[in-house]
Amino acid sequence: MKRVLLLIALTIAAACLHAAVPVERSQTVVYINGEKFYIHTVRKGDTLFAIARCYNISESTLLEYNPTAADGLKIDQTLRIPLVKKQDGERPLTAKEEKRRKKTFIEHTVAPGETLYAVSRRYEISVETILEDNEGLDPRHLTVGRTLLIRKKEIGRTDEERTRSELTQYAEALNHAGASASGYAYYVVQPRETVYSLSRLFGMTEQEFIALNDLQEGLKAGAIVRVPCETPVAETPEPMTDPADTTGMQGETTPPAEIVFRALRPSERLQVALLLPLSSESGTPSPNFTAFYQGFLLGLEAVKNRGYSVDLNLFDIRKSPARIEALLQNPQFREARLIVGPVYEEHAEPVVRYAEEQGIPVVTPLADLKQLESDALFQMAPPESHKYDKLASLLEADGNVTLIRTEHNDPEFEREILDRLQDRAFEYYDYQSVQGADFARRSDLTPLLKRYDKHLFFVLSDNEVDVDRILASLASAQTNLQARGFSAPEYTVVGNARWNRYANIDRTTFFKNRVVLFSIFHAKRDSEEVRRFDTEYIRAFGSMPNLYSYRGYETAVIFCPGMYSDIEYDMEGRRYKPLQTTYTFRQEPNSPTHVNQEWVRINYNSDFTITLE
Numbered sequence: 001m002k003r004v005l006l007l008i009a010l011t012i013a014a015a016c017l018h019a020a021v022p023v024e025r026s027q028t029v030v031y032i033n034g035e036k037f038y039i040h041t042v043r044k045g046d047t048l049f050a051i052a053r054c055y056n057i058s059e060s061t062l063l064e065y066n067p068t069a070a071d072g073l074k075i076d077q078t079l080r081i082p083l084v085k086k087q088d089g090e091r092p093l094t095a096k097e098e099k100r101r102k103k104t105f106i107e108h109t110v111a112p113g114e115t116l117y118a119v120s121r122r123y124e125i126s127v128e129t130i131l132e133d134n135e136g137l138d139p140r141h142l143t144v145g146r147t148l149l150i151r152k153k154e155i156g157r158t159d160e161e162r163t164r165s166e167l168t169q170y171a172e173a174l175n176h177a178g179a180s181a182s183g184y185a186y187y188v189v190q191p192r193e194t195v196y197s198l199s200r201l202f203g204m205t206e207q208e209f210i211a212l213n214d215l216q217e218g219l220k221a222g223a224i225v226r227v228p229c230e231t232p233v234a235e236t237p238e239p240m241t242d243p244a245d246t247t248g249m250q251g252e253t254t255p256p257a258e259i260v261f262r263a264l265r266p267s268e269r270l271q272v273a274l275l276l277p278l279s280s281e282s283g284t285p286s287p288n289f290t291a292f293y294q295g296f297l298l299g300l301e302a303v304k305n306r307g308y309s310v311d312l313n314l315f316d317i318r319k320s321p322a323r324i325e326a327l328l329q330n331p332q333f334r335e336a337r338l339i340v341g342p343v344y345e346e347h348a349e350p351v352v353r354y355a356e357e358q359g360i361p362v363v364t365p366l367a368d369l370k371q372l373e374s375d376a377l378f379q380m381a382p383p384e385s386h387k388y389d390k391l392a393s394l395l396e397a398d399g400n401v402t403l404i405r406t407e408h409n410d411p412e413f414e415r416e417i418l419d420r421l422q423d424r425a426f427e428y429y430d431y432q433s434v435q436g437a438d439f440a441r442r443s444d445l446t447p448l449l450k451r452y453d454k455h456l457f458f459v460l461s462d463n464e465v466d467v468d469r470i471l472a473s474l475a476s477a478q479t480n481l482q483a484r485g486f487s488a489p490e491y492t493v494v495g496n497a498r499w500n501r502y503a504n505i506d507r508t509t510f511f512k513n514r515v516v517l518f519s520i521f522h523a524k525r526d527s528e529e530v531r532r533f534d535t536e537y538i539r540a541f542g543s544m545p546n547l548y549s550y551r552g553y554e555t556a557v558i559f560c561p562g563m564y565s566d567i568e569y570d571m572e573g574r575r576y577k578p579l580q581t582t583y584t585f586r587q588e589p590n591s592p593t594h595v596n597q598e599w600v601r602i603n604y605n606s607d608f609t610i611t612l613e
Helices: 002-019 048-054 059-065 067-071 095-104 116-123 127-133 160-176 195-201 206-212 287-305 321-327 349-358 389-396 411-421 446-450 464-483 497-501 508-512 528-541 547-562
Strands: 029-032 035-041 078-082 105-109 147-151 184-188 224-228 270-276 310-316 338-340 362-364 377-379 400-405 427-430 433-435 440-442 454-459 490-494 515-519 583-587 594-596 600-604 610-612
Touching (some): 029 160, 095 105, 105 116, 116 127, 160 224, 195 206, 287 310, 287 528, 321 349, 338 547, 389 411, 389 515, 400 411, 446 464, 454 464, 464 490
Parallel strands (some): 270 338, 490 515
Antiparallel strands (some): 583 594, 600 610
């Protein structure tokens, strides 16, 4: 009898010991539809009561989020546990706590389009640490302008492989949490993957993929996106082919080389090679390219003030192919991780081919490339094909469209406008202007202006004197109508970007006629950003900057910091605005080159202000 009682006692004790094993609270936290959850994996001995008690929730709440648990818990089953919010609210930090925080952390402000992956790689810090130090941070959606705490002691300790692994684990945790119930799963975007390739990979259309995900800032490597739950249709995306290629098996074409750029670690120094024709073969200096170099130097100062380490090597290549060939063997040049230049397309090919082999980006800051294409190339000048994209709103408005001609017209400008007009009705008007010794005859534009309530004029002349007289005649016609009691018709004049080069034209007529120009660049000297740059430039070099100076500055400010983060996803999806001009880089259809898409629309308003679009 004693042996039986002893056996029962031991059995009860063992059961008690087993039941006493505490539930271990999960460290995996995810966001699902805006709510924050622990993801708990059931272990042997876990009970509904013990799990609920561990997370400070009721059993009914636990079952509400995990209805299948009512049928019994299974080992390795995953449960969603809602986080219990603190009731005491957030109090301001004391001076001592603020001092301790500044000693422990640096602060990072989330930029538009920035992902948690990009922040992690920039500081080489683990995703886990960032989430631990920043309460309420959703890895899928960073809030632009939010300040993130970056733990100083952890900077430089996490490699890229760990970052990707952590994000993949987070995506898997979301999937285990039952995201599939909504018909989709989560996936971490890999370098070089595009909307097209992922759509093919997961057997959906590009429109369906876009509908599942917020891609306003573009698709970025390291982003966590939603995809259908079904298994991918292929292990790897098929290579893109040109639909127009009908060579078949008779002559397969080799696709352009794809380059995966590696972002620099925060501790690395960036070596930049700047290739400019600073002088001619005879040694005559080039003022414009000197101004570009000076603007670039000011850009580097701004970059260094943000904590980046950059070394610059300047090479005067003139316009000499022999100098470029010799440059490729120069030890200093071969240390470069970023190449800016050459500025002329005919000199760029040897440099680009070298960059392809080394996986180095090449920035062409001024030229609109016509022949040379490469995945290594980044073109800052927008393509001619996008020049009049921002003309659409003017063409969609009601009103008559008139093309004003003279004896000296710009055929290229006329062809561009006719291509944009397409089926839009328009008419020509021949403006006459004859200036003789004893007489002057010019067209009176009052009848033309009076004919309609709304006008859109395109002035086709490429003669500065004629352009000045046409604008003066339009302004005079408007004044005459108003003086005679007629209501002034609404009208806008679209001009040629070359008008910016005219030195003797009356600029006040631009405002009186509400002129619209399209340019690759514009800098309003009355704006705060440009005024500040002008002041620094004059202090440093003793002269006023020109457009080359601004472009040099913007090149440095965009691409040098980009080498520490954005270069990993080819700078795509981000909008850069160092001064006033916006830059957005994308690959054109059927071309590997990364080209800025943004032309500037300059509006001269009747209140003598200038606005940019």
